Amino acid sequence: MSSRFPNQPRDRQPGTPTQIGEEAEYTDKMAAAPTDDFLPEALPTDRTLQSAADTGALATLKGSPLGHLGRYELLEYKAAGAMGEIYIAYDAQLDRKLALKVLRPEVRRRSDHASQRLLREAQSLAQVSHPNVVPVYEAGEIDGRVFVAMELVAGEPLGRWLAKHAPPAARFWRSILDTFLEAGRGLAAVHEAGLLHRDFKPDNVLVGDDGRVRVVDFGLARASNTTASIDERSTTSMELEPHASAQRPRAWTADLTRSGVVVGTPAYMAPEQIRGGTVDARSDQFSYCVALYEALYGHRPFRGEDFTSLRASVLSGEVLAPSASAKVPSWVWRVLLRGLATEPEQRYPDMHALLSALSADPARKRRQRGTAVALLFGGTAAGVLATMLASEHRDERCTAAAESALEEVWTEATRNQVRAAFAASTLPYAATAWQSVDRGIQDYIRRWQHSSIELCESDAEDGLDGTADGHAPTTLCLDTQAERLQLLVTELVHADAHLVENASSALAFLGQPEACGTQFSSLPPAPDAQTRDKLSQIRTAMSSARLQAIAGSFDPALRQLDDQIEAAESLSYEPVLAEALYHAGDARLERGREDEIETGTELLKRALDIAESSGNDALATDIWNALARRREATLPPEQIAFWSRRALALTKRMSSYDQRRAQALRNLGTALYRSQQYTEAEVYQRRAIDLARSNNASPLLSADMLHALANTLHALAKYDDARVHYEEALALADGELGRGHPKVQALRFDFADFLIETAELSGDDGKGALALDQARTFLDTARTIRAQVYGPQSPQVAAVHVALAKLETKSGALDEAAYHAGRAIDFYRAHYGEHAPQLAEALSQLGFVQFRSRRYKEALVAWQQESALREQSGALPIVRGLNQSNIAEALVHLRRYDEAFAAFERAQEYYGAEDDISPIYSGLVEKGRGQALLGQGRAAAAVPHLEAALAVFHEHPFDVLEDADTAWSLARALRISAPTRLEEARSLATKAEDIYRANEATRDIADEIRTWLDSL
Template sequence: MARPEPQDDPLGKALMRRALFPRRNQPVRIGRYTVLKLLGEGGMGVVYACFDDQLDRKIAVKILHLARVRDPELSRARLMREAQAMARLSHPNIVTAFEVGQTGEQVYVAMEFIRGLTLDAWCAQPRKWREVVAAFVQAGRGLEAAHRAGLVHRDFKPQNVMIDEDGRVKVLDFGLARGQDSAEEAPPEPPPENSGALLQRALTRTGVMLGTPAYMPPEQRAGLPASAASDQFSFCAALYQCLYGGLPFATDGFGVRIEDVLAGNIIPPPSRSPVPSRVFKALRRGLMAAPADRFASMTELLVVLQRDPAAIYRRVGALLGTAAVAGGVGIYFAGGSTLAPCPDAHAELAGIWDEDRAGVVREAVRATGSPRADEVLDLALPEVERYADEWTRMRNEACVAHALGQQSAQLFDQRTSCLDQRRASLAATVDAIGAAEAEKIDELRAAVGRLPPLDSCADFTALTAAMPPPSDPLLRVRVQKHREALARAQVYEHTGQKDRGLEIVGEVLADAEAVAYEPLQAEAYLRRGSLEMQGGDSAAAEKSFDAALWAALATGHGPVAAQTSSRRGFLHAVRLQRPAQALADLPFITALNRRVQHDVELYSEYLNYAGAIHLSGDDWAEALKLSEQAVALREQHGRLATPQGIGMLFNVGLIHREEGRYEQAHPILLRAIALSDEILGRQQAERTLFEVVLALNYQNLGRPRAALEVLRPVVRDIDGIASKEYRKLALAVAGMIELADEDAAAARRDLEAARRASPEHFNFLYWLELMRATAIEGDAAAMQAAHDAALALVARPLDLHDFYYQDFLLAHGRALASLGRTREAIEALETAKGALVEATAARDIRRRAAIALELGKRRARLGELDLAEQALQAARQDYDQVLSPRNLERADVRLALGELALQRGNFATASHWSAEAASIYGAVAEPDYTPLARARFASARAATGTADSAPPAAREAAEQALSALRARSRADEVRAVESWLAEHR
């Protein structure tokens, strides 16, 4: 088949055939779209109304009018460029492009169908001047958005603007749009198929004039590159025509006289025109011949056009009252116009968050098949809705404040730039929710909770102090787009999509011209380092953080310098295990962060990381102080009920727990879990970690029943936990609690189940617990296997000053004693104790006391009573030095001293220590806690002494002990108490 000549128009002929032969059944199609009718023709293209069968909607399709162009290839490239220009823009005042395609020799663009009038037809009807200005301001917002995206329309005129039935104004026909930084050189080679760079290709030679002469600025007539100022000239010419009924410059029958344009000879407005002189003055400035003499931007021009002093005085109260209105209601300045100079900003979230998008997201999450789908949707989507509403309110508020002249153009730009980045974060978060996989669903609600706070975009002090954008307008646009990309990368960091985040950061850093603006470079390296740290590549993260820090310091980018220093310090202290370096850097880190104390997110993060650095140096008191400050700061500003705040609160509970302050830790842990349930849901994965720590804390308070009650549902539904590591954790901790409660068989069962569930996560501590459980059961071979496995996990050679080795010796001593190898046990324990003789740190003192307590029990078992008492008294002194009064470890050593005194026949001493032990146990433990029962029985024996009958109080204590021991199924001890009671009636 011969290729059609350029003058052929296959689609036009097809439509003609359908008109001549109406009975023909086959519809005419453009790609997958069914043609309904011709809408209009322009110099290069034809626009048809079409129907999209797949999406069941009416659309408009623009196709080249090849019969009217000399160079079809060039025209195809222009149409392709129009589609790319429109696709780069997402704004309520710009027509939306859906698709660009090619059918045969024809290139087409599918775009939204607008029911309404072109602006020239709308203006031809009688209109109040305020209505006309309001309509043009909406069109100006579209041009403003194009300029922010680096595009110039180059052919703005009333015929290229539509007003729909709802009064919304849309700019269309970006066929001549070009990137503002695109030089107009010689004609290019034919573009490659699917080229994505047409906007940066020159399609005209220097000196070739494109556009409509009546609205064309002099620089464009001269064939010079067009700019945003060129669009401003065309906009003012069109507005002048619609306000005053004619063009602003005299014509000679063929076109506007260029000499009048160059001389600035603007025709004065009609003498009785109701249009205020201030509007004419604004238009006159926008129509200046030299681009530099016009307004600095469309934004500045629109502010002047909207400033109506009389209307402001009349309506300021009502206007401020409507500034926060959303949901399709515009913000009105004067009169009864349905055209709003500040249209509701919710339209800017179209496709990001609206009713249709919400429906798609719901279906996608439910399609994962996750049992948590509905819970996540119920928690996450209302929060997304609130965020979107607040974003809309703030965008509307910024527009109104700027329009009233209450904020400078610079501050307005800073606010909108901040809000644009927040919108990018919202878009990426919604995309992450919609693309979630079942195993990732737990991260979605947390990701919503980690959306950057919007109130920072209204913090005028922070905005004023922020890094100013680049002075070059084209570079400013590119930097803003990259910042929005980095906002998306941050969302990928929060949703565990490290590779996607790093890919985005790589694209930003590849733009050498943009990252020559060092503040952007610092932001990109900070994001890359954070992603690398999350992914476990600590060496790479260190290099990225270094690059971010030096770039931020060089440019005075305070927030980035502060956050980078905090994360870099945490990396050194915890991930790279270089606490000395982190502690040495801490004054520097603190100084940088004191400069951003007003930023709650940054400063609370610093306090949290500084606490971690102090922990790495074993300064637990300072770590607790800083962590509590972080929690208080967030709570003061209403940001505790967030994933970050919950994590910080949980850290405070953990520090109290690790320091042995279990009573103080308990309400904090419970509060963290309650907040987590409220914000993140009861079934989210992190809750397993919270429950495990809470269960351990119950055990440390002498409440093993409560501990196992917390864990029992988790262990029962162990296969429902997505994370293998958390499955292991729940099972292993259940085993540890059962072992502490002297149920070795159950402990061994759960510990071995934990090892099978996640062998790669079965760590040193769990092997020690399994070593003890198997020893209690008398399985020497299994005990030795666990012993060897534990040592094999420690990569470095162990010495006596290594706490791993001290813990190992303590566990091994207990295991040997359970096997009846008491002498070997004492030898291991004495070795461990020898390494801690000079200990001064609280944690080392507690470890020394635990070893001494175990030594005292074992020596007492061998009858070495003096040595046993020495060890037990040393343990008591150490515990009393570092633990709170009601800590059960203090009770444990007092019970051991009481039983030793009974063994020696020293009943008064036994009574003293047993009573103290029972008092501590009774204050915090469960009523049937086994050590409490033993303390009561020891008190009864001490009170009775060698007498044949027991006092009533002693018998009552023994009866209580018997009841508890029966409840705990302690058969041997039950028989001993029953025998004693029988002897002492």
């Protein structure tokens, strides 16, 4: 008897996450603070710090200020960390000044670890000879002091150099890029030597007074393809293996142990470093791109005011669009976006490839091409200069035009109006929703401007004015999206509670400026100017109507959309008719009213016929995805899978997948999940997440996909991985919507369900209790918020009571569980009526409570009522089989054995109708049959059934009380039928007693077993 097992499908397929249990010390300080407590912010320079005389700090080497270390004369004290000191020194033997890094004596006495780290740094650097890497002259030990001698660089850290020029001036971006290109060449040289830096950041790069850039601070350098250390709470020990092509001194292969410290600087870490996975040269590439992005745009590419939120942003691939004010060409962002990809395979293959892409400035190439043409045809120097200046002025004109196009849309005054409208809604998540909308619109404007600039520059290069046929579809797409933005802002100024709740959907409706190259590319041109004007009017009306629908005004929206269908039909221009049919059908399915679902589906199918016949792959893909997403809960999963595969097939013909392919993969994964093909579902869901991240998907889309994957991992009993994905999804959703938002509560609800079901699988009573406490907190919060938003006796609150009933049943508080189950039934009946299918889950849970309370008649009544509702609603065979199995167990305890055997047969028939069903279900039937036979006095016949059940439960653990029930029954059967197995019976009974005694509701059974054992 059980409620839900790992492989039982849920009513819906998405889930939730937040970083739980992070140590307090890894919050605000973790995002930017370097973790190396030995190294100062950079190697010493002649201008890095004031001298010892100015600061009052004096060296204490050999008992005298500024003495000697071997042949090195210490001239000036420069800096100190917790583990070492840095001096400017003079090497009399070679007649040169240098930087000398020396380990503190007390640190050496405390541990050899620090000296090994210092030697590793020296050995790493000594292998690299490159003008952009600081050279090491010597490393060793004198008088018990470990030291490293290296080049003394006159200059300053790159971070300080950048600060003098921040924010970047319009033309200064080239200087920043050129500086980083030098640093990148140094990093590439490090990689060629078989090493990784693992802590690349601006303060680990020096800009010399000689103009040369040098990469420094290799205290974390290691061999390529090693495992990252990212456990913030424990000591992580890893063996380092030398690169096959490089010979290493013995110290290089030493064990690297960092106690309680993240290796690297979190703000610049690659996702694989954060996860604690394998790192390689592409991890350094990611850190390099973070630093360059920050230098160019004035902020880092990932949100995060503490380590937890930063971790979630980086792992989700949520790259912020650059600020338009940075005046950096859009091609630079595109290059960086690839270098910042979540998965290493999606980045550049090596640093050389990245540097090559960053050096390929299209504008510079155009100017060079123009110069060559002018010279080829006898142009004068003045003419060549004019060509170059014209190119630069053209770029400036494109930037100015793009910025001015939307400058009046999201002004400070408008922002204040929208903020006030959101606050007036009094919703508990209004403040977070406002911040998300403000951030989303600003991000969208920047992306739109970048796409517009790119189109303008491309047109200018080709001698077009933006209206020629070659680029008209892209211009049309950008114009349509700009118009949608204006309409959205108008709606937001007067936002009510419904629009505040659905603001994220409104933002998604704007579309992707980056995808405009494919949106209308295959459409035939409108025949004349008058038709073009009418098309523009129809599209404007459709956009306005869709935003009305998102705001909750479905009736006027649908009337307007139906009017646009008529208007489009009168034009005899099929592409816009397909758009009108699509919007009218999708809006009906969005509302979800039963009498409109079929109408909406037929409208979408009509739109699909036109879109596919006219070759509009982008719209056809949107329609297939809409059918699959909107109908996934109401149609067989096979149908959803077919539609999803059609969408996937179309995306293969498109030059830009943007997020359409990711959506299709997500939909297919959901369909496979619902058909219990969990292994296949996981594959497609992971592909969807990877693609969404690489295409700068919204945090909410990423959260939805992570939630769906978490549910699938739960079904596959991959509990640790499932928990990570629940937490990550919840962190993203919390940040975008606020904890009180209904979508966030849905995520928390699934996470709580997961915690309840897996609490007893932890193997640790304390951990199980903590998991239940965490789930209870989630559910209590959900009940409060849902009561406020939907009403205290709403179906949404009833669902929380069902979950609380399950939780309290697990914890043994059966009176509390019965109260929650009863409230859920009352609320559902009041809202839906006596025979509503929604009652089934609540009745099922009430049956469990009664069964565990040993009120078997009441349990049987509840499950029989559930059975009628499951039959009426056409529930999945696996759900109906589980219900029949539970009925059979109640009948066994009522000694109605013949009826019980019949119910078990029905359960087995239902299970047989399912493919790839978990063995747990057959285990339940075997257990029940064994208990029935034992009740009939046929102990010998019961034994093989009970043994088979126990073997299943041991191989597929899911409910310790089921283990106890089976073991206790088998112990009694063995005592009666197999006296020679009495010790085995005693052992089984003892294990059952331990399980029962740990649960408050079953301690009387434990007492009964103890009496039985004492009688043996």
